[in-house]
Amino acid sequence: METQRIIHTTEWDNVGIVPQRQGLPKGTTVQDGTVLTEDIPMGHKVALADIPQGEAIIRYGETIGYARENIARGEWVDTLKLELPAPPDLREIRPTVKQQHSLPPLEGYTFEGYRNADGSVGTKNILGIATSVQCVAGITQFIEQKIRRELLPRYPNVDEVVALNHSYGCGVAIDAPAAIVPIRTIQHLGQHPNFGDELMVIGLGCEKLRPERLVSDHPEQDKSEQILYLQDERFRGFSEMVDGIMQMADRRLQQLNRRKRETCAAADLVVGMQCGGSDAFSGLTGNPAAGFAADLIVRAGGTVFFSEVTEVRDAAHLLVPRAADPDVGHKLIAELDWYDDYLARGKADRSANPSPGNKRGGLSTVVEKALGSIAKSGTSPIVDVLGPGEKVRRKGLNFVATPASDFVCGTLQLAAGMNLHVFITGRGTPYGLSMVPVIKVSSNSKLSDRWFDLIDLDAGPIAYGTKTIEEMGWELFHMMLEVASGRMQVASDKLGLYNDLTLFNPGPLT
Amino acid sequence: METQRIIHTTEWDNVGIVPQRQGLPKGTTVQDGTVLTEDIPMGHKVALADIPQGEAIIRYGETIGYARENIARGEWVDTLKLELPAPPDLREIRPTVKQQHSLPPLEGYTFEGYRNADGSVGTKNILGIATSVQCVAGITQFIEQKIRRELLPRYPNVDEVVALNHSYGCGVAIDAPAAIVPIRTIQHLGQHPNFGDELMVIGLGCEKLRPERLVSDHPEQDKSEQILYLQDERFRGFSEMVDGIMQMADRRLQQLNRRKRETCAAADLVVGMQCGGSDAFSGLTGNPAAGFAADLIVRAGGTVFFSEVTEVRDAAHLLVPRAADPDVGHKLIAELDWYDDYLARGKADRSANPSPGNKRGGLSTVVEKALGSIAKSGTSPIVDVLGPGEKVRRKGLNFVATPASDFVCGTLQLAAGMNLHVFITGRGTPYGLSMVPVIKVSSNSKLSDRWFDLIDLDAGPIAYGTKTIEEMGWELFHMMLEVASGRMQVASDKLGLYNDLTLFNPGPLT
Ligand SMILES: [Ca+2]
Ligand SMILES: [Ca+2]
Ligand SMILES: [Ca+2]
Ligand SMILES: [Ca+2]
Numbered sequence A, B: 001m002e003t004q005r006i007i008h009t010t011e012w013d014n015v016g017i018v019p020q021r022q023g024l025p026k027g028t029t030v031q032d033g034t035v036l037t038e039d040i041p042m043g044h045k046v047a048l049a050d051i052p053q054g055e056a057i058i059r060y061g062e063t064i065g066y067a068r069e070n071i072a073r074g075e076w077v078d079t080l081k082l083e084l085p086a087p088p089d090l091r092e093i094r095p096t097v098k099q100q101h102s103l104p105p106l107e108g109y110t111f112e113g114y115r116n117a118d119g120s121v122g123t124k125n126i127l128g129i130a131t132s133v134q135c136v137a138g139i140t141q142f143i144e145q146k147i148r149r150e151l152l153p154r155y156p157n158v159d160e161v162v163a164l165n166h167s168y169g170c171g172v173a174i175d176a177p178a179a180i181v182p183i184r185t186i187q188h189l190g191q192h193p194n195f196g197d198e199l200m201v202i203g204l205g206c207e208k209l210r211p212e213r214l215v216s217d218h219p220e221q222d223k224s225e226q227i228l229y230l231q232d233e234r235f236r237g238f239s240e241m242v243d244g245i246m247q248m249a250d251r252r253l254q255q256l257n258r259r260k261r262e263t264c265a266a267a268d269l270v271v272g273m274q275c276g277g278s279d280a281f282s283g284l285t286g287n288p289a290a291g292f293a294a295d296l297i298v299r300a301g302g303t304v305f306f307s308e309v310t311e312v313r314d315a316a317h318l319l320v321p322r323a324a325d326p327d328v329g330h331k332l333i334a335e336l337d338w339y340d341d342y343l344a345r346g347k348a349d350r351s352a353n354p355s356p357g358n359k360r361g362g363l364s365t366v367v368e369k370a371l372g373s374i375a376k377s378g379t380s381p382i383v384d385v386l387g388p389g390e391k392v393r394r395k396g397l398n399f400v401a402t403p404a405s406d407f408v409c410g411t412l413q414l415a416a417g418m419n420l421h422v423f424i425t426g427r428g429t430p431y432g433l434s435m436v437p438v439i440k441v442s443s444n445s446k447l448s449d450r451w452f453d454l455i456d457l458d459a460g461p462i463a464y465g466t467k468t469i470e471e472m473g474w475e476l477f478h479m480m481l482e483v484a485s486g487r488m489q490v491a492s493d494k495l496g497l498y499n500d501l502t503l504f505n506p507g508p509l510t
């Protein structure tokens, strides 16, 4: 007898999701033998077991609500049958640590990367040009093109030149408490592993953010070799500024050109997970597959970031117990709490409830929606929490507290030290970053068919049942190693499509 | 007998400023016959009349403080001799309108501009490409270059193509009260007179800011001729998106190419005044000369903007009485008050007192410092006040409430409808905007000598006494007409140095 595909992400789930575009009719037998007792639309839930009144409804291995009535195996578990848990109040969450399964280590996986003196590993070899203030942007953009045209061809081991253009540095409340966020972001972007500690800085001279704050403190290194001010009196006119910058770039490129890829353990990967332009399939296909791959990275000793505070906030009570220890739990609560305050100060509605569109798509509760986003983090314990702009300290799964905004989250994950980005989309976005490769995963095959040259991996086959989440997760993991090694080029790098770095500045402009 | 140059900006001033780099020694006779009774350093004040204890010290025609003791003509009026007025409390300012001198009309001055159907006049002929969200930025940047390379050469009457790239549109609290600011800014940027109502919009499809909000409502115009979504299912892959955009651009360019410059009255100029990287000379030379030119524009029936809330705030009590009627005074107080709250919410210090560096430079009081900035507005009544992102409604002198940040202020003045920008700098900045010509005025000759190809006009001769404020003001006025007509190219246009548009978003990211 032919059975139909149904999706559940863990063995503990007592509901499955209907992935078929037309839904499934009453009488259909699904893979585990459950027979549907009514018609169920696409994206909605079917009970895979009898669930007595008051018992937990489990999806993504987590409780998304409680049965309002006895629910029989094969029934449609629609919104009305769920007792909705109240949105979590952060003050009531205790940072208890739940018993965690430990995943077996994964050995023998490597990639070819650029090893740095501080132990970090680059996935590209890039001349980074930091700026202390937007005033210099016109000249920096001019210089970036000139270096690409005139100098890069002479240094075959250098992949690119990237100017860290931003809108901060002056005309800002530099002593306001929140100024720490954009300032440390700019500092840590400059320390990115793909720049090989050969950053150069273009400053103006009278800006509030001093360029000296953007270069690392090496006792043996002369800062004047790395910093140049346009207001320096030695420059007569534009062409002398340009000459001065080109000479500095040439010296840095000579150093960078000595870098060579070498075999590194998968443990040296720092993978940032993000989604954007999500659809009803994101939580079914792309995000769980990314989550499986995240677990593989962690099992191999590597580092994974997940972020997007506003998207995970409603499952805070389920996220906090995943902290590796109570300290991490406290930090997680503190970051979520900071963001609640930040939104409240701006009188923004936290939009706690799923929208009518979400409910039509099958998402019963805000918790279920947040869990779909969290799915891309996998199942590992959270070993550390980074505030926006902070730099990674521990290997393993990290929560990096950032807005969900794609380019802002990407910029903050770069500052945290991400050397490879995985981005899951259902509606489609040409998102790309110049500093690291971005693997774009589509949640459905319709998008990847249409955007054949903009999407790197199609997670749609999970919905059709032609691939499992595990298979797709392994495929993504292998692709990460290929991309990190420079052997496979992602779509955004092939086409040269890059978003701007976008700072998160919660402080005021002046 | 040889007399030395001293600077005062109005006939009512009872102090003059020493402009000589080495200061002036005791015994020097200055231009009005005053003999210095002590050594006075550069930038500091000398009494030009006997000022009895308790009487007003007047600079820029305004009271900057009161004499703490009897001050004799020729004395150094240093900080200690001034009774500092308390920083103005907005709640105590009544919007009374002071008796205002009326400046004689100025007739017969014209420039060659592009007249639009709505009566506005362009100073350049530009294909504008608006974007509803940063997600599309990679493709927009690609397209901008392709249009410049492949299409512009076929349309000789079109000067440029400019993409309005920004970080707004999604991942933002679009319903927060402050969201009105970035949204109307993007809307009004698209209505800029230099775009000739031929704007095209590139959207993604799932963003919060709907692209339809960015095009004007013409009953006869089909919006699908102006808006294109990357997620549109008719596009298969990147190259079809590019083809679609290029076709839309070609149709818009055909329209734009019909535009011709015609003779327009100087009344059609909308001049934005701004300063940045100021020095001790800015308030002596560049800003007063710009102020004189501002009066000429207003006398000719034109429009002048001045801005930079944080820089004028401390002279609020002197600025409000310049309002043309009490309503305008109320609006001015409301905008300054909004900004006070905005800074307080971000826990930013309003830095009310002049810094030690300011005092060494001769600025005795916060009021004096603010008046140096206000000097660039001239002496006309303020006929209207625009909130950040609002569009001009009345000809004459307008206060446009913006941060002082150069690129943010510039972006908001563009949204308000500025078709020509005057930027005064003392320390030097390569500032430029792609949408309108920016005339860069240096406050001192040392800068303009060194930055000979980055500065358009040197106001330094005012300090040397080889030109008066009036002469320099007229020179700037004539330069404005030449630049607005396309007959003279400014430094930033010659070199192609442009800052990024930078939105003011007081609301939170999500
Ligand atoms: Ca997301
Ligand atoms: Ca996102
Ligand atoms: Ca042309
Ligand atoms: Ca200024």
Ligand SMILES: [Ca+2]
Pocket: B274, B275, B276, B308, B404, B405, B406, B409
């Ligand atoms: Ca400014």
